[in-house]
Amino acid sequence: MVDITNDDIGESNRLALWEMMLKLRLVEKKAYDLFLQNLIKGTSHLALGQEAIAGAFGVSLQEGDYTFCTYRGHAHTLARGSSIEGVLGELMGRQCGLMKGKGGSMHLTDVDKGVMGSYAIIGAHLTIANGTALASKYNNTKEVSVCFFGDGTTNIGAFHEALNMAQIWKLPIVFVCENNLYMEYTPIGEVTAVENPAADRASAYNMEKIIVDGNDADEMYRTAQAAIKKARDGDGPSLIEAKTYRHSGHSRADPGKYRPDEEVKDWMENKDPITNYRKRLLEFNIDEEIISEIENKVKEQVEEATEISKASAIPDVKEIFTDVWADGGYKWHN
Amino acid sequence: MAQLTYRESVSLAIAQAMRKDPKVFFIGEDVGAAGGVFKATVGLLDEFGKDRVMDTPISEQAILGAAMGAAMAGLRPIAEIMFSDFLAVCWDIVANQIAKTRYMSDGQINIPLVIRTANGGGSKFGAQHSQSLENWSMMIPGLKVVAPSSPGDVLGLMNSAVNDPDPVIFYEHKSLYASKEELESTELSIPLGQSNILHEGSDITIIGLALMAQRAKKAAIELKEKHNINAKVIDLRTLVPLDLQSIKSAINETGLAMTVEENPRLCGWGAEISSLITEHCFNNLKGPVTRLTTPHVPLPSADILEDNTIPSVDVIVQEVIKKVKGE
CATH class of the missing domain: 3.40.50.920 (Rossmann fold)
Structure with a gap:
């Protein structure tokens, strides 16, 4: 039961979380539909079911903060305020895409919004996120860097190199492990020496063990706020392990058959972050009409952005030859 | 006139870049307090302090990742990989991340950094500390590849490399560190791409x-x-x-x-x-x-x-x- 007399989050923050999570959910669903219509090619890794994590950080970060995400990064990109048509357009390979089709689903980047890239080789971006954090420390500015990754990342070397370096240099960074229980197709517990793949490693880097219900938007919000504040205050890095579950398979190619039906059903029906948050809003006596209004508004936004993306031109073939170098070109000899 | 060794030119070139631009910093293993295993970075820690000359753990991915991220945020890192052979353990950061991020981001991200590394044979170090690996980086779109042959060229090419808006891999030859040259000036600039x-x-x-x-x-x-x-x-x-x-x-x-x-x-x-x-x-x-x-x-x-x-x-x-x- 919630304690509505002692509300540390407040209605406006809750509605912001609600709107954010809905946007992430509905855009991912739309991405799935567009696949079925063959309007999106290549691969995609949907974050359906994991919206509370990106959502909580999205509403908690400030302009100028840096985020780094993985190939499962549509939601994290949208959470920083990137346009829906920028994301869907990139997935569809259109000119309105964030990178005009040059990166695709796994590499969404929107520097103006602090989205410093989506990284598709496991582990690399933890080390790179240290770099923006190092720059903030070097310049004595107060940005925070946040790096999202999955449970599978905790078993690659770069994870360990990055955590050690972040701690010895007391960098203003938050590492967020989204533990969705499966490393691609394999249960993470079968291939990991510890029960909590990120949190149980924290002590090795002199960090606090933080485990949070990643499907509880309020809990995620509190945890995000605390870690961001710690980084901004100059008190060093945090490592958060958020327990969650993806509703669909690992990628477009995966129907997720390796997961027990009962387990999937439990997470979909009882632990869905969005269904549960709607109930939470009502428990806090937020007017259902306001909740529904936001739902309708987001639905409209997603439909409108989908139409913009569909109408957007395909990129000029000349784009192949641009932006290898800072001079805009690709020439390698005189 | 000044007589300089190739080794002295390396530290002088880095110092010149750091004096001119406060955004330039230098990181690597044993580069500060120890002055580098080839003594090519002696004196930099004393002149610039720990905030700009950073000794790192043996974590090549973390070194180059941090350099890349810092460059993305507007700094101008010089990172050392002690032996070029060690590029193999951080090749993801070099070949997948540093080289490709500008292109994949449609030019949103610039990565102006220099990776210095000791390259080449002649020291009888065996097959994992002696390779000449310029061709590894030459075949990756998005990387510039420099390999100076003299003290003057070290100065002139490092000057251009640090000021270049793109990532540069700077291969220093181990067997040339002791070589000497009389230079009329130590303020040199040699454009990349000029033989x-x-x-x-x-x-x-x-x-x-x-x-x-x-x-x-x-x-x-x-x-x-x-x-x-x-x-x-x-x-x-x-x-x-x-x-x-x-x-x-x-x-x-x-x-x-x-x-x-x-x-x-x-x-x-x-x-x-x-x-x-x-x-x-x-x-x-x-x-x-x-x-x-x-x-x-x-x-x-x-x-x-x-x-x-x-x-x-x-x-x-x-x-x-x-x-x-x-x-």
Whole structure:
């Protein structure tokens, strides 16, 4: 039961979380539909079911903060305020895409919004996120860097190199492990020496063990706020392990058959972050009409952005030859 | 006038860059307090302090990742990878991340950084601390590749590398660290993509890089003095960008070409140069392009084995004589 007399989050923050999570959910669903219509090619890794994590950080970060995400990064990109048509357009390979089709689903980047890239080789971006954090420390500015990754990342070397370096240099960074229980197709517990793949490693880097219900938007919000504040205050890095579950398979190619039906059903029906948050809003006596209004508004936004993306031109073939170098070109000899 | 070693030029070049631009910082293993395992960065910690000269753990991915991220945020990192062979443990950061992020982001992200690394053989360190790996980075779109052959070139090319808006891999040759040069000025700038003629001649063009360029020069002097053969020697200095125009002019003049490479045969940088020469200078060629490389083997350690693996001055001289005499 919630304690509505002692509300540390407040209605406006809750509605912001609600709107954010809905946007992430509905855009991912739309991405799935567009696949079925063959309007999106290549691969995609949907974050359906994991919206509370990106959502909580999205509403908690400030302009100028840096985020780094993985190939499962549509939601994290949208959470920083990137346009829906920028994301869907990139997935569809259109000119309105964030990178005009040059990166695709796994590499969404929107520097103006602090989205410093989506990284598709496991582990690399933890080390790179240290770099923006190092720059903030070097310049004595107060940005925070946040790096999202999955449970599978905790078993690659770069994870360990990055955590050690972040701690010895007391960098203003938050590492967020989204533990969705499966490393691609394999249960993470079968291939990991510890029960909590990120949190149980924290002590090795002199960090606090933080485990949070990643499907509880309020809990995620509190945890995000605390870690961001710690980084901004100059008190060093945090490592958060958020327990969650993806509703669909690992990628477009995966129907997720390796997961027990009962387990999937439990997470979909009882632990869905969005269904549960709607109930939470009502428990806090937020007017259902306001909740529904936001739902309708987001639905409209997603439909409108989908139409913009569909109408957007395909990129000029000349784009192949641009932006290898800072001079805009690709020439390698005189 | 100042006499500088190649090693001293490295620390001076870094210091010059750091004095000019507060955004430049330097990180790597044992680079600060120890002054580098090749003593090429002595004095930098004392002058610039720990905030700008950072000793790191043995974490090559974390070193280059941090450099990349800092560059993305507007700083100008110089990162050291102690031996170029160690690039293999952080090749994801180099080849997938640093090289491709500008392109994949449609130009939203710039990565102005320099990766310095000790390259090449001659020290009898064996196959994992002696490789010449310029070709690894040459084949990746998005990386610039520099390999200086003299103290002056270290100064001039580092100056350009640090100020370049793109990522540069700067291969310093271990066997050249002790080499000396009299310099009229230490304020030098050499554009990337500008080769250097180390010896003039009209009978054949020898194309080299780093230590091999210096050996080719010595060979050219001997060829002229003892064999009446005039060899032109081009030190490429940089593989990307490549000074193709100077290669073309030289080959069109001499009609014969030889590359001298310290890497194993297959896919060495000379293969690309040879291909370009055939493509652009075919009608002026008097014979096929010859490539001198190491045999296609890992580099062995013992004196006699290593010395007979890497092209020597004697081998260059003998091969040029054969080539020019049409044997």
